[in-house]
Amino acid sequence: xxxxxxxxxxxxxxxxxxxxxxxxxxxxxxxxxxxxxxxxxxxxxxxxxxxxxxxxxxxxxxxxxxxxxxxxxxxxxxxxxxxxxxxxxxxxxxxxxxxxxxxxxxxxxxxxxxxxxxxxxxxxxxxxxxxxxxxxxxxxxxxxxxxxxxxxxxxxxxxxxxxxxxxxxxxxxxxxxxxxxxxxxxxxxxxxxxxxxxxxxxxxxxxxxxxxxxxxxxxxxxxxxxxxxxxxxxxxxxxxxxxxxxxxxxxxxxxxxxxxxxxxxxxxxxxxxxxxxxxxxxxxxxxxxxxxxxxxxxxxxxxxxxxxxxxxxxxxxxxxxxxxxxxx
Amino acid sequence: xxxxxxxxxxxxxxxxxxxxxxxxxxxxxxxxxxxxxxxxxxxxxxxxxxxxxxxxxxxxxxxxxxxxxxxxxxxxxxxxxxxxxxxxxxxxxxxxxxxxxxxxxxxxxxxxxxxxxxxxxxxxxxxxxxxxxxxxxxxxxxxxxxxxxxxxxxxxxxxxxxxxxxxxxxxxxxxxxxxxxxxxxxxxxxxxxxxxxxxxxxxxxxxxxxxxxxxxxxxxxxxxxxxxxxxxxxxxxxxxxxxxxxxxxxxxxxxxxxxxxxxxxxxxxxxxxxxxxxxxxxxxxxxxxxxxxxxxxxxxxxxxxxxxxxxxxxxxxxxxxxxxxxxx
Numbered sequence: 001x002x003x004x005x006x007x008x009x010x011x012x013x014x015x016x017x018x019x020x021x022x023x024x025x026x027x028x029x030x031x032x033x034x035x036x037x038x039x040x041x042x043x044x045x046x047x048x049x050x051x052x053x054x055x056x057x058x059x060x061x062x063x064x065x066x067x068x069x070x071x072x073x074x075x076x077x078x079x080x081x082x083x084x085x086x087x088x089x090x091x092x093x094x095x096x097x098x099x100x101x102x103x104x105x106x107x108x109x110x111x112x113x114x115x116x117x118x119x120x121x122x123x124x125x126x127x128x129x130x131x132x133x134x135x136x137x138x139x140x141x142x143x144x145x146x147x148x149x150x151x152x153x154x155x156x157x158x159x160x161x162x163x164x165x166x167x168x169x170x171x172x173x174x175x176x177x178x179x180x181x182x183x184x185x186x187x188x189x190x191x192x193x194x195x196x197x198x199x200x201x202x203x204x205x206x207x208x209x210x211x212x213x214x215x216x217x218x219x220x221x222x223x224x225x226x227x228x229x230x231x232x233x234x235x236x237x238x239x240x241x242x243x244x245x246x247x248x249x250x251x252x253x254x255x256x257x258x259x260x261x262x263x264x265x266x267x268x269x270x271x272x273x274x275x276x277x278x279x280x281x282x283x284x285x286x287x288x289x290x291x292x293x294x295x296x297x298x299x300x301x302x303x304x305x306x307x308x309x310x311x312x313x314x315x316x317x318x319x320x321x322x323x324x325x326x327x328x
Numbered sequence: 329x330x331x332x333x334x335x336x337x338x339x340x341x342x343x344x345x346x347x348x349x350x351x352x353x354x355x356x357x358x359x360x361x362x363x364x365x366x367x368x369x370x371x372x373x374x375x376x377x378x379x380x381x382x383x384x385x386x387x388x389x390x391x392x393x394x395x396x397x398x399x400x401x402x403x404x405x406x407x408x409x410x411x412x413x414x415x416x417x418x419x420x421x422x423x424x425x426x427x428x429x430x431x432x433x434x435x436x437x438x439x440x441x442x443x444x445x446x447x448x449x450x451x452x453x454x455x456x457x458x459x460x461x462x463x464x465x466x467x468x469x470x471x472x473x474x475x476x477x478x479x480x481x482x483x484x485x486x487x488x489x490x491x492x493x494x495x496x497x498x499x500x501x502x503x504x505x506x507x508x509x510x511x512x513x514x515x516x517x518x519x520x521x522x523x524x525x526x527x528x529x530x531x532x533x534x535x536x537x538x539x540x541x542x543x544x545x546x547x548x549x550x551x552x553x554x555x556x557x558x559x560x561x562x563x564x565x566x567x568x569x570x571x572x573x574x575x576x577x578x579x580x581x582x583x584x585x586x587x588x589x590x591x592x593x594x595x596x597x598x599x600x601x602x603x604x605x606x607x608x609x610x611x612x613x614x615x616x617x618x619x620x621x622x623x624x625x626x627x628x629x630x631x632x633x634x635x636x637x638x639x640x641x642x643x644x645x646x647x648x649x650x651x652x653x654x655x656x
Contacts, residue, residue, distance in 0.1 A: 065508050100504070128569045138503045141511055175466045175554040176428070180393050183469055183551070207558025211566040223511070224555045226503040227548075230535025231556040232563040238539040239567060241456045 001030045001059040001077045002097020003293045003300075009096070011038040013300040018047035021308070025050045027084060029077035031057050056080050060101045062293075069101035070108055078102060082109040085286040091311035092287035094278070094303050096295050102288070103139050103281065110284040113316065115323040118143070119283030120151050121222070121290060123229065124162045124306075125276055129213030133159035134173075136219075137279055138226035145189035148172065148219050150323065152199060154282040155217040157322050161313040162306075165216065167200065173220035173228065174204035189219075207231075278306030282319060287311050329358045329387040329405045330425020331621045331628075337424070339366040341628040346375035349636070353378045355412060357405035359385050384408050388429045390621075397429035398436055406430060410437040413614035419639035420615035422606070422631050424623050430616070431467050431609065438612040441644065443651040446471070447611030448479050449550070449618060451557065452490045452634075453604055457541030461487035462501075464547075465607055466554035473517035476500065476547050478651065480527060482610040483545040485650050489641040490634075493544065495528065501548035501556065502532035517547075535559075606634030610647060615639050 003009060007030060014026050028035055032055035042048055056077040060069055073079055078097050084090040086109050095102060103119070112119055122135025133155045140147065152170050159168055172189055174182040179190065181204060193201040202215045207228050210218050220228070277299040281288040287310040291303035310316075331337060335358060342354050356363055360383035370376055384405040388397055401407055406425050412418040414437050423430060431447070440447055450463025461483045468475065480498050487496055500517055502510040507518065509532060521529040530543045535556050538546050548556070605627040609616040615638040619631035638644075 063506070065506070100506075100509075126566065128566055141503075173555065175469075175551060178391070178393070178428075181428075207555045207560075208562030208565065210559060211562035220555075223503060223552060227501065227535045227552045227556045228559040231538060231559045232535075234536030234539035235560040235563055236567070237536065238454065238456055239564070 002062070002095055003291065003295055005096075005296070007035055007038050009295055009297040009300045011035070011042075012297040013304060014051060015042050015045065015047060016297075016301050017304045018050050019045075024308070025052070027052050027054050027081070027090060029054045029056050029081045029084075030059070031055070031077075054080060054084075060098050060105075062098055064098055064101050066100045066104035069098070069104050073101065073105065076105075079105050079109060082106055082286070082288070085288065086110050092289060092307040094289045094291060094300070094307045096291040096293055096300060096303075099138065099290060099293075102290060106281050106284045106286075106288050110286040110288070113283050113285055113320045113323060116154075116283035116319075117150055118147050119281060120154060121225075121279045122151070122155050122158055122282055123276065123279040124159065125210060125229070125232070127211050127213035130216070131159075131163065131276075132210050132213060132215065133162065133217045134210055134220070134225055134229060135217075135282065136222040136225050137229055138222040139281070140222045143185070143221040145185055145192045148186075148189040148221070149192055149196070149199075150283075152193065152217060152219045153322050154319055155219060156199075157318045158280050158282060158310075158315060159216050161309055161315050161318070163216070168216035169200050169202045169214075170217045170219060171202040171205040171209070171215040173210070173218050173224055174206065176206065177204050179204070276302070278303030280306070280310060280315065282315075284316070285320075286316055330390070330423055331619065331623055333424075333624070335363055335366050337623055337625040337628045339363070339370075340625040341632060342379060343370050343373065343375060344625075344629050345632045346378050347373075352636070353380070355380045355382050355409070355418060357382045357384045357409045357412075358387070359383070359405075382408060382412075388426050388433075390426055392426055392429050394428045394432035397426070398432050401429065401433065404433075407433050407437060410434055410614070410616070413616065414438050420617060420635035422617045422619060422628070422635045424619040424621055424628060424631075427466065427618060427621075430618060434609050434612050434614075434616050438614040438616070441611050441613055441648045441651060444482075444611035444647075445478055446475050447609060448482060449553075449607045450479070450483050450486055450610055451604065451607040452487060453538060453557070453560070455539050455541035458544075459487075459491065459604075460538050460541060460543065461490065461545045462538055462548070462553055462557060463545075463610065464550040464553050465557055466550040467609070468550045471513070471549040473513055473520045476514075476517040476549070477520055477524070477527075478611075480521065480545060480547045481650050482647055483547060484527075485646045486608050486610060486638075486643060487544050489637055489643050489646070491544070496544035497528050497530045497542075498545045498547065499530040499533040499537070499543040501538070501546050501552050502534065504534065505532050507532070604630070606631030608634070608638060608643065610643075612644070613648075614644055 035053050058076040060073050060076045060078045081093045085093045118140050120136035121139045124131045124133050135151050135155045279290045289307040363381050386404040388401050388404045388406045409421045413421045446468050448464035449467045452459045452461050463483045607618045617635040
């Protein structure tokens with residue numbers, strides 16, 4: 001029920017997902033009449049048999065803050081979907097809804113993996129060579145060096161699932177590569193990272209390094225990660241916009257412009273958020289994927305693919321093992 | 329002498345600047361033989377008469393930290409150029425060198441404008457409609473609500489110089505638009521901003537809003553600003569890279585691809601850092617412009633244009649007046 005488009009992006013994504021994966025089954029949580037209306041046009045499709053509508057009249061709005069979510073939204077579609085994961089009735093949960101509410105309800109309903117201090121949001125982003133997993137994306141504002149170390153371990157496991165690579169380089173996001181740069185806490189984190197035999201620590205990197213592929217995992221607090229990801233999204237949107245504006249202005253290049261725009265769109269899909277949609281809520285006991293709030297049906301489908309990857313690899317259990325090993 | 333290319337980007341930019349602006353004169357600070365060598369090919373150009381080489385054998389390297397710069401680099405090309413501004417022998421100074429050293433030497437040599445608590449780095453960035461001035465870009469790590477308010481006032485004056493607009497909307501960068509989001513300090517800043525009759529405060533914005541043009545000035549601490557700007561730069565570079573890779577792969581679209589790439593390059597210039605090069609060091613007594621370290625000659629020329637704009641508008645004095653009014 002969340003995100004800018006709500007079920008209008010979710011329902012077509014579900015149909016496509018079921019068509020693509022004949023073994024998959026889905027549960028759709030939300031107001032029954034609204035969902036049934038949207039499902040009507042797919043009535044004759046055989047895949048519909050693998051989709052169960054679970055009626056929930058209560059929804060979490062974008063205005064709802066985490067405290068309100070915990071107090072008053074226990075019967076919401078978001079809470080009910082998380083309960084299905086907690087009960088083992090679902091292998092993963094995907095939502096485009098209110099992030100703050102999801103983090104609060106997720107922790108409360110699923111509980112955290114043993115040893116995890118603070119769950120984090122992380123996501124694989126496109127890079128010149130391969131991809132780069134960035135976390136935290138906004139779940140934690142003030143982070144200690146120890147928090148950042150846990151984020152690194154969780155990020156490594158998640159990126160292993162996404163890329164299949166075993167050996168991953170880890171860096172800390174900072175405002176410069178030199179060791180004297182940044183806050184005291186990030187410099188303390190650098191010392192801590194260096195001391196871990198199981199972590200291939202690269203050093204400090206800056207914002208642009210997220211997109212070069214120089215490292216596989218970039219760790220930072222939720223403020224920096226959120227700003228990095230959203231600024232990158234903003235500038236991609238801007239490029240599409242500017243291209244469109246110039247195209248309309250230029251009469252001389254109209255013909256080649258059309259072709260160029262087609263190619264540009266294709267290129268954009270390589271880096272645009274839709275292709276890399278789906279942030280993982282790492283450190284809770286279950287696979288929870290947060291789709292971008294502005295997700296189209298195509299983008300929501302991508303988030304479902306991410307969820308499938310995490311569920312198949314049993315990421316939540318892998319995190320639990322990885323953190324247990326590092327503790328003792 | 330700073331930046332990846334050093335005088336190889338600076339010297340051609342200077343020649344172009346002098347050709348474009350017949351009233352301008354330039355002083356070039358650096359090792360004499362090196363600069364003379366590079367200037368030789370422009371020997372016959374009449375503009376060379378308006379360019380004075382000021383010999384400085386000492387240079388600030390990228391490894392030099394701010395404390396070392398203050399102690400040992402008082403005779404460097406960077407310090408000498410700042411001294412020329414302090415002595416009124418130059419209206420503005422441009423460098424692509426070590427940012428930390430520049431901030432330390434700039435404060436020490438020029439002094440801060442009366443009433444300024446902490447100088448800041450800020451820059452006009454491209455937006456869907458117009459541009460957006462973002463600060464601080466990395467000069468200050470921990471910022472109080474009062475620091476952020478001063479950044480806002482400085483950013484407004486700078487953006488007035490860049491756009492000519494009088495009425496400017498100001499926002500605080502945060503991880504969400506809702507009032508409960510972010511650190512205690514940013515929420516305190518929001519209350520402070522609301523209480524200022526001279527500031528048209530918009531509210532919190534997220535990273536992507538920097539590039540939409542919804543506001544004219546975005547204020548944040550140096551960590552967030554640095555990460556926002558550098559992530560945006562990284563993703564622009566990535567898009568160029570991906571475009572190039574796909575182009576080489578596709579044989580079918582090679583012909584149209586070439587044309588399309590030309591157009592894409594043109595579009596990129598609309599948003600790429602080179603076009604928006606030149607961050608202002610606001611709050612010191614003089615116009616100091618920091619060029620991107622990776623600046624090409626074209627980009628360095630842009631930073632010089634920014635310096636010219638700031639000098640002509642006497643931005644440093646305007647800041648002083650704006651802050652004096654707000655204090656009394």
